[in-house]
Amino acid sequence: MSASAHVFTWCPRCRERLQTRPEGGALRPVCPACGFVQYLNPAPGAGVVLLRGREVCLVRRKFEPRRGTWSLPTGFMEWQETAAETAVREAREETGLYVRLTGLYAVETGLLPPDRPVLVVFYRAEETGGQLEAGDDADQVGFFPPDAPPGPVAFAAHRRVLERLTAELAATRKDDA
Ligand SMILES: [Zn+2]
CATH class of the missing domain: 3.90.79.10 (Nucleoside Triphosphate Pyrophosphohydrolase)
Structure with missing residues (x-):
């Protein structure tokens, strides 16, 4: 199942554009400016x-x-x-x-x-x-x-x-x- 509809484009903390990076064993949206990581969980x-x-x-x-x-x-x-x-x-x-x-x-x-x-x-x-x-x-x-x-x-x-x-x-x- 796709998580794409739930992935943020912009950092909810500092409004920077998020990048997709390896983080904690998976590719996740990460903010290059403030370090915010979007973890998608049930x-x-x-x-x-x-x-x-x-x-x-x-x-x-x-x-x-x-x-x-x-x-x-x-x-x-x-x-x-x-x-x-x-x-x-x-x-x-x-x-x-x-x-x-x-x-x-x-x-x-x-x-x-x-x-x-x-x-x-x-x-x-x-x-x-x-x-x-x-x-x-x-x-x-x-x-x-x-x-x-x-x-x-x-x-x-x-x-x-x-x-x-x-x-x-x-x-x-x-x-x-
Ligand atoms: Zn940020």
């Missing part, structure tokens, strides 16, 4: 895998990219947050529910369309309160079987989490029988 996010029985909480995206498609409640980390704090906050903002994290579920890398690499930390979570109500950048929220979401799922990373969850739920159903 953007980190976090979210929750929250179940009610055998159904998982999904939200519908209110905004682009992929407006109208569904995802697990997730969002980008703020500057001074831990991943766990991000997951709890995003759950609260998008679903109206207060949650407690009960463990790490998956770490996925993916692409936010059109071309933004992201890393998403998914935690297992339990409800502790609140009232189910879509908010922030979600316009619908509900609990659905992970193999039967109410519409297309926005991102491959989220689809992988739902596939894994489906397999785990199928395995526990067998155990029950």
